[in-house]
Amino acid sequence: MDSSVDRRDFIKMAASAGLGLSLQGPASLWRDRSSRAEMKVGIIGLDTSHSIAFTKALNDPNVAPDLAGFPVVAAYPKGSLRIESSYSRIPKYTEQVKEMGVEIVDSIDELLDKVDAVLLETNDGNRHLEQAIPVFMSGKPVFIDKPIAGSLSDAIAIFEASERYNVPTFCSSSxxxxxxxxxxxxxxxxxxxxxxxxxxxxxxxxxxxxxxxxxxxxxxxxxxxxxxxxxxxxxxxxxxxxxxxxxxxxxxxxxxxxxxxxxxxxxxxxxxxxxxxxxxxxxxxxPLLVKIVEFFRTGVPPVGKEEILEIxxxxxxxxxxxxxxxxxxxxxxxxxxxxx
Structure with a gap:
């Protein structure tokens, strides 16, 4: 995100793009999804080992009951752009998730068309606000991996956007x-x-x-x-x-x-x-992944905004x-x- 753009202005600009939530509110969206036998999960960012570990657990043919029904079906690989130790891993991790049956897509918008919930795994927290905004606008629950953002001001902005679109989110270390x-x-x-x-x-x-x-x-x-x-x-x-x-x-x-x-x-x-x-x-x-699955199922974050922002x-x-x-x-x- 251009640092010259104030974070609140960024949220307003996103809102004015005309996408927003559908007329169906988030509560209805979750009721519709939670009644399904399966919720499809998408990943943003294949530059961290977390993406591999989560996909292995969720896509295991013998997945445990407390993780069942949340397969990773699609991933948008582009996470970190400036951190060499992160972006250099993207080609390898992309191939690994493809071997686990995950479709690789070219944009976040394309990802959102295919999934019901999102794991925002991009290693660079500076990209989280801009990548989270379209997910909030789609009305789909999103877990944001640590760090929630690359600055405290962006962390505040993420929760402002979450509240604007009435779509909960959370972040947590395992x-x-x-x-x-x-x-x-x-x-x-x-x-x-x-x-x-x-x-x-x-x-x-x-x-x-x-x-x-x-x-x-x-x-x-x-x-x-x-x-x-x-x-x-x-x-x-x-x-x-x-x-x-x-x-x-x-x-x-x-x-x-x-x-x-x-x-x-x-x-x-x-x-x-x-x-x-x-x-x-x-x-x-x-144990963290179990909590993420519960969050996707219920829409209730296991860690509150106040505690995350205080951290x-x-x-x-x-x-x-x-x-x-x-x-x-x-x-x-x-x-x-x-x-x-």
């Missing part, structure tokens, strides 16, 4: 659905959470805010167990490590450690009124703290500055 993370969140292991320390790789990509690219995994793990309500952050940054300390409105402290050296691993420790527990281990994409505000505030030499930065200030 680490949110680690078994222990969900048990901690639900109060099943340690009672009320009083604090947490999480970690993940935090590799950097020059086209994205620092933590959006890979630190998102550990940050989302932190919010999974801590919940929303973070007021401010302080970030310490070195070549190999980031440590971000968040203070929640009730006085709780949560920390994220992002690592760029040593072994790449994911996890953390949550502290509660009844003890402490490990947040991991991480066992793969499947991305936390990461943008961490960048601002870095720019200010490690000063404390309030999330509400950052959210307002991004247009929220």
């Amino acid at each position: 680490l949110r659905y680690m078994e222990n993370a969900q048990a901690i969140r639900n109060g099943e292991l340690i009672g009320k959470v009083t604090g947490a320390d999480t970690y993940s790789p935090a590799l950097l990509e020059k086209t994205h805010p620092d933590l959006f690219w890979y630190g998102i995994h550990g940050v989302e793990t932190l919010f999974t167990v801590m919940g929303t309500g973070c007021e401010s952050v302080v970030r310490k940054h070195t070549a190999d490590t980031d440590v971000v300390v968040g203070t929640w409105e009730d006085g709780r402290i949560g920390t994220f450690r992002g690592r760029r050296s040593g072994q790449h691993s994911y996890g953390g420790t949550a502290f509660g009124e009844e003890g402490e527990a490990q947040v991991g281990p991480y066992r793969g994409y499947r 991305y505000t936390f990461m943008e505030a961490a960048d601002e703290s870095k720019r200010r030499g490690g000063e404390e930065v309030r999330l509400d200030e950052v959210f307002r500055n991004a247009g929220g």
